[in-house]
Amino acid sequence: MNTNAELVRDYVETVWNRGRTELAAKYLAEDLVQHNPQLPNGSAPLVAFVDGLRQQLPSGRFDIRRMAADGDLVFVHSLFTAADADAGTVVVDVFRVADGVITEHWDVREPVPPTTASGNDVI
DSSP: OOHHHHHHHHHIIIIIISOOGGGGGGTEEEEEEEOOTTSOSSHHHHHHHHHHHHHHOTTOEEEEEEEEEETTEEEEEEEEESSTTOOOEEEEEEEEEETTEEEEEEEEEEEOOSOOSSSOOOO
C-alpha cells in the first residue's frame, strides 16, 4: 500500500476512531489547509472539533470501505456511524500529504438513504 495511504488510514483510526488527538501532530501539519466549510485552517481547530465530537458521540466511528492514492493525494470512501443502530453517513475525504503529514483536506458527505433507484448501496 502507498505510504501516504497508510498514513491517512492510521490517522483516521488513531485520531478519529480512537480519539487519540494528543497524537494529531504526528499526522497533521500545524498549518493544515481546510476546505470543510465548518472548520478554519490549522490542526488545532480540527483537534478541538474531534474532541467535541467524541464527547457528543463516543461510539462514533469511520469504517473505511475504499481508499485510493494518486501522488500526494489520498481518497477515502467511508461510512460514519454515530451508534450501532445508525444507518450512517457516507463520507468521501481527500487528503493532500507532504513531508510525511496531512497538509490539506476536503470532504463531502450525505446520509445513507433507505433505498436507491438503482438498488445499489451508496457505500
